[in-house]
Amino acid sequence: MSSTFKGNKSYLPSKTCVVCKKEMTWRKSWAKNWEMIKYCSDACRKKAPKDQS
Structure with missing residues (x-):
């Protein structure tokens, strides 16, 4: 494992x-x-309401 990997995604x-x-x-x-x-x-993309524009 790299020493630069934080292991914590909270900063993203x-x-x-x-x-x-x-x-x-x-x-x-x-x-x-x-x-x-x-x-x-x-x-979720499939459940999204479709734009009727």
């Missing part, structure tokens, strides 16, 4: 899922589009 940014209201912690795979992330999972 987090958001609340708009569907289930669970807290989501930042993931490296979301780094490029963190501002656009709304849902914690594909299941």
Whole structure:
């Protein structure tokens, strides 16, 4: 294990899922589009109300 790993994700940014209201912690795979992330999972994305625009 690397000596730089903190083992504690509390220092990472987090958001609340708009569907289930669970807290989501930042993931490296979301780094490029963190501002656009709304849902914690594909299941919540499918449950989200659809825009009729």
